[in-house]
Amino acid sequence: MADHRVCRRYAQALFSTALKYDTIRSVEDDLNAIVGLLQTDEGFRDFVIAPYTGREEKIATIDRIFSDRITALTLQVLRVMLEKRREEEIEGVRDEYVKLRRDHEGVIYATATSAEALDELQKKALVSKLETILGKKIEADFKIDPQIIGGIRVAYGNYILDGSIRGALSNLRDRLRHDLLKQL
Amino acid sequence: MNKYALLGLGIVFLVFGFLVKDQSWTRPEMFSGLQLDLGKTVTNIGVFLIFIPVINMYFYVPLKEAMDSRNQELESTFTEAEQLRTQMRTMKTDYEARLMKTEAEAREQIQNQIKEAQNLKQQLMSEAAERADALVRHAQVEIEQEKKNAILTIRTHVVDLTLAAAEKVIGENMDSDKNRRLVAEFIDTVEVTA
Numbered sequence: 620m621a622d623h624r625v626c627r628r629y630a631q632a633l634f635s636t637a638l639k640y641d642t643i644r645s646v647e648d649d650l651n652a653i654v655g656l657l658q659t660d661e662g663f664r665d666f667v668i669a670p671y672t673g674r675e676e677k678i679a680t681i682d683r684i685f686s687d688r689i690t691a692l693t694l695q696v697l698r699v700m701l702e703k704r705r706e707e708e709i710e711g712v713r714d715e716y717v718k719l720r721r722d723h724e725g726v727i728y729a730t731a732t733s734a735e736a737l738d739e740l741q742k743k744a745l746v747s748k749l750e751t752i753l754g755k756k757i758e759a760d761f762k763i764d765p766q767i768i769g770g771i772r773v774a775y776g777n778y779i780l781d782g783s784i785r786g787a788l789s790n791l792r793d794r795l796r797h798d799l800l801k802q803l
Numbered sequence: 804m805n806k807y808a809l810l811g812l813g814i815v816f817l818v819f820g821f822l823v824k825d826q827s828w829t830r831p832e833m834f835s836g837l838q839l840d841l842g843k844t845v846t847n848i849g850v851f852l853i854f855i856p857v858i859n860m861y862f863y864v865p866l867k868e869a870m871d872s873r874n875q876e877l878e879s880t881f882t883e884a885e886q887l888r889t890q891m892r893t894m895k896t897d898y899e900a901r902l903m904k905t906e907a908e909a910r911e912q913i914q915n916q917i918k919e920a921q922n923l924k925q926q927l928m929s930e931a932a933e934r935a936d937a938l939v940r941h942a943q944v945e946i947e948q949e950k951k952n953a954i955l956t957i958r959t960h961v962v963d964l965t966l967a968a969a970e971k972v973i974g975e976n977m978d979s980d981k982n983r984r985l986v987a988e989f990i991d992t993v994e995v996t997a
Binding site: 733734735737741744745748749752753768769770771773778780782784785788791792795796799800802 | 955958959962963966969970973974977979981982983985986987988989990993994995
């Protein structure tokens with residue numbers, strides 16, 4: 620299980636160094652690629668996570684795979700994490716790094732959930748509208764959930780903008796129950 | 804007369820009789836036709852006079868003392884019996900008075916107890932009635948509350964069923980065009996309230 624404080628510490632060190640060398644986006648892309656590989660390639664994941672595989676073997680393999688594909692900074696962080704037996708925290712470091720980068724750039728991360736996939740025009744229109752009303756740059760992640768029946772629900776930070784049928788019915792249910800309780 | 808004088812006089816008569824019994828002038832022939840021996844007569848008188856104090860001393864006085872003692876004892880016994888009878892009467896009277904007083908007190912106590920019991924009975928009945936009324940009121944309140952709760956539960960179920968039905972109908976009638984319109988409407992109307 621990933622240790623949040625450890626992930627935060629690695630991510631902060633990585634982000635400050637990337638900021639210094641102006642490679643924030645490159646490092647994030649590297650981390651996304653590595654995490655994507657860990658999530659999709661079970662063999663690679665077992666090799667990296669396995670405790671019985673030696674550190675030198677892991678580092679040598681990582682060097683062979685990623686030395687010409689990712690930045691030196693990202694590769695160096697990977698080596699350090701493998702040396703310190705922090706393989707399981709790689710995904711957490713990526714998440715914390717992205718948060719730090721968004722905080723640095725003043726970007727709001729939003730999750731838009733709809734019953735059906737949105738087309739590109741709708742996605743752009745939604746992001747544009749959110750940037751207008753929130754006054755900040757928006758990074759949106761689009762998800763599909765048929766349970767909301769129709770419409771769309773946007774979640775960012777501690778807020779939810781609910782334009783779904785499910786949300787409307789839920790609000791209606793709450794109002795009706797509230798009215799019923801008031802009658803007592 | 805003193806007993807000692809009688810005794811002395813008797814002795815004098817006795818001695819005198821012995822001294823004169825054989826004298827010629829004491830013979831019966833001397834008393835013309837009367838057969839009286841003066842010596843014997845005086846002697847008898849002396850003996851008689853001696854016997855009087857002796858009898859008095861050894862028979863009459865002890866007998867009289869015994870009789871007086873017996874009389875006194877009887878009188879004492881009667882007096883004591885009379886005193887005991889008087890005392891008994893007094894005690895009987897006192898006992899009867901106390902008995903009457905005790906009976907009166909007992910009757911009064913019984914009456915008081917009956918009165919107290921009746922008051923207690925009234926009090927208990929009153930309290931029981933109040934408690935019964937309170938229980939009835941409480942039960943009525945609970946019934947009313949349960950009734951409201953049941954109505955609320957039913958209405959909540961109705962709301963849930965209605966919304967479930969509405970959800971099902973909306974879901975069945977929802978298509979891509981309507982969904983796109985809903986999304987477009989959301990994008991047009993969405994706003995953030997502070």
